Amino acid sequence: MTLVDALAAVLYHGYEGTQGWTGFANEGTWIIFAVILVPIYVMLVAWFVGTPRDTRTGLLGVSYLVGITTSMWVSMLVLTVILGIVFFGELPGQ
Numbered sequence: 001m002t003l004v005d006a007l008a009a010v011l012y013h014g015y016e017g018t019q020g021w022t023g024f025a026n027e028g029t030w031i032i033f034a035v036i037l038v039p040i041y042v043m044l045v046a047w048f049v050g051t052p053r054d055t056r057t058g059l060l061g062v063s064y065l066v067g068i069t070t071s072m073w074v075s076m077l078v079l080t081v082i083l084g085i086v087f088f089g090e091l092p093g094q
Contacts, residue, residue, distance in 0.1 A: 040065075 044065075047058035084092035
């Protein structure tokens with residue numbers, strides 16, 4: 001068994017995957033982070049280098065963005081676990 005076959009078995013759990021490896025950067029990941037999120041990057045930079053500059057408000061905005069992102073990731077994790085239990089009878093990755 002090669003390394004690629006072993007990783008495919010771990011990542012796909014016996015199911016055929018899409019092209020590329022699940023969880024690794026494919027074309028869609030680059031499009032999201034390099035193109036779609038550009039306005040967010042500009043907004044973050046403007047909070048700290050623009051005028052009038054208010055570092056406290058900028059840090060508050062960053063903490064809001066981190067909090068929203070964290071809540072989205074955690075809720076996706078919980079949903080994944082629930083779906084694994086309901087449809088497969090076990091925790092994902094078992």
